[in-house]
Amino acid sequence: MNAFVILLSCVAALGGFLFGFDSGVINGTVGALQEAFATSEVASGFNVASMLLGCAVGAFFAGRIADWLGRRFALIAAAVCFGVSAWGSGVADGSFEFVMYRLIGGLAVGGASIISPAYISEIAPAAYRGRLASLQQMAIVLGLFVAFLSNFLLASASGGASDPLWGFQTWQWMFWMELIPVTLFFLGLLCIPESPRFLVAREKYEKAESVLARVDHPDDAPEKVGQIRATLNRGHRPSLRDVWNQAGKRVYPVVWVGILLAAFQQLVGINVIFYYGEVLWEAAGFTEENALLINVIGGAINIGSTVVAILLVDKVGRKPMLLWGSVGMTVFLGLLALVFAGAKVDSAGNLQLTGASGVFALLAANCYIICFAVTWGPVMWVLLGEMFPNQMRGAALSLAGLSQWATNFIVTITFPMMLAGIGLGGAYGCYAFFALLSIFFAWKFVGETKGKTLEEMTGG
Template sequence: MNNHSQKENLLFIIIISTVATIGGFLFGFDSGVINGTVDGLTMAFKSESIGQGFNVASMLLGCAVGAFAAGTLADWLGRKGLLIIAAIFFVLSAWGSGIALSSAEFIFYRIIGGLAVGAASVMAPAYISEIAPARMRGRLATIQQIAIIFGLFCAFISNYLLAKTAGGSTEPFWLGYQTWRWMFWIELLPAAIFFLSLLAIPESPRFLVIKGKREKALATLTKLYGANQAKLTLGEIEQSIATENHQPKLSDLATGGKVRTIVWVGIGLAMFQQLVGINVVFYYGAVLWQAVGFSESDSLMINVIVGAVSIIACVITISLIDKLGRRPFLIIGSIGMSITLLTLVWVFANADVAENGNLVLGENGTLALVAANAYVFFFNLSWGPVMWVLLGEMFPNQIRGSGLAVAGFAQWIANFAITMTFPIMLTTIGLASAYGFYAVCAFLSVIFVIKMVKETKGKTLESMQG
């Protein structure tokens, strides 16, 4: 271990990185909680249009706006400041979604939750990348993806336990309120923990330097890395922003009238992460497996297995990403997803169709299950966590906030498009063709990474070029 790493306050770095990833947990919880509340919402608001797909979609639009605004706001209020606002929005959304008396009111609070998710999804990895040492930045940023999956898992468990205890999501529970309302209110606990924890962590030293608060930046860097390394890092940060004589702004993403190449790479990474179809598995998992002949209970159990596989894959990535780098994971993941998606296409294309329109997989049912779980494994080994790691570290200091905002916006718009189009594709071109589209996107992502993405392993943020 080198001299400066011996003086690092490693425990402090891990703790504040973990605090930032509570935003990822809330991202997952907020996305997953809706699945158990559909019956209650339909009954409460006397409206079929308040179904799962619409609610997911309305939240995702909030996510896109939150991600896009995050860059400008983070360069104005600070990384910590923006995360605190996101925490307040999580609290408002959890309370309001549960207390809502009309579908319009409910959607309003879901969009507020979406704004928080969008901002946290962009700013948590950015904050981690700006406080973590280069040699372990990938591992710390990858925790974000585990937090997201764990949040989804906790929402499913919470919904299940509440519904089982009360006898159903539409039954009265504590204080006479229906159970589905308590499903949203449970989120108040982690949201409050997120808010209070954020008050205790420092602001990003790179933001403090940009704002001219040199002494505060040095104090934070000293607490993180020790006095000697703090002075060296402060000098590197000051040198990297010395060529810029203005505060960061969105127009910095273009130079000489053209958008910087690094921005297009960020947008490409963000969109490919969604175009491979992962959220079809997360949002429509039960619907998908019922469509190919599994019972509802079997379908829900498959979702639990998918969650466990996701966490295992992320743990592997955490242990190896700072040794192997970012690009190898993306390439392996893309190739793996291409093969597994094509396997699913073949199974679905060769399935019989039952009278109710569902596919009958027959002997290929096991193959489909293995391929689907292998696909989820390859995604969470690669594009799931690594995309966020790269976006948090690949942009030069001056444009990190704005670059993340534009890439985050593209990611959520692609997420919205995939989420909205899957049910349409299912009923028009069919399951095999839909998965064929995702397979083509997975194959194209291999070429994109090889041609466009540069390795960032072990590099300081001050050395990033764009």
């Protein structure tokens, strides 16, 4: 594994950083946006979840664009959308305008979420592919942490997200801070080469050899190009129809596994903590300042856990990590559900977690974050980037990405409804149930990909 491969992976992973930042920045602005735009609880929930609709669309079309115009072009387009969204979200003066800019940001997040790990997987040597592809999740959690920390520092400097700061409201600066990493991402993308797998698909064999010679052993480049060519259908370029088995008249099983893998990562409710962390912990009885600080602590734990995942993924393997993660999440989500269900409720409808129950809830929540961040968080992105055959990778990623973000949207927009209807205990009981189902899914249907080359992947 040479420095050039690491550099390319880090540039691509900046897409994950922006994915995390864009997802996390909304966390500290929910109340301020509701006040600024005079919206109801339902409209406020849609302001938070609206980006996810763009994510679903972006993820679905990004794979097709990446097969048509290239992985690098798709990432550059995502960088432009990130910039437009960050600037526009801060200048919006109403819910409609805000939602439009968040939808543009969603297109970027959805695209980067699947193309960044795919690009990394396509330039990484097989022996180190898991670690390098895990940089996507590391970048996501770093982006979340920086967004949480930025929100906390800005709110501390002004007194609150709704208070003025440097001539504008603080929540506006929370969105504008994203323009700094967006600029770095855009400039970095101008300097990296195209994926060798895309170049071979476009019959640009010499360019593909040149890239492969720089990312792996130079003497192996011609043979590697030949192996890639053998996995492509010379009758047509990669397209969405490649996920359909003409002989069996059905979608290839590996595509269904990818779709369900992406869905389960969201059904365990992880983004409820990241999107609604402030709301969740205030509902559990903590102050706004303490709720924001809890977000920062959770983000730091997420980063440390992802480092552990990077060290383990190429040694332990993908499937064992998913299984252990599912077991851990089931246990701690179940404990959270019990604590929240048994807590007293005050006249305002907020839970009263005092003394040992409050500490226990925090410990259980952070143990749940650790279980997710060491396993399902990074491993899903690793698997999606590598589990599909070359011919169908872009198309299969489109469907898996659509599944991931559509499920994310459903979970996000239903949380306020569940909070008002069945309470935190009921909501976390639902997430614990899906974590339990994910144990069976990972054991029965997910195959191991550790140590295999991308050319060894099949549709079975």
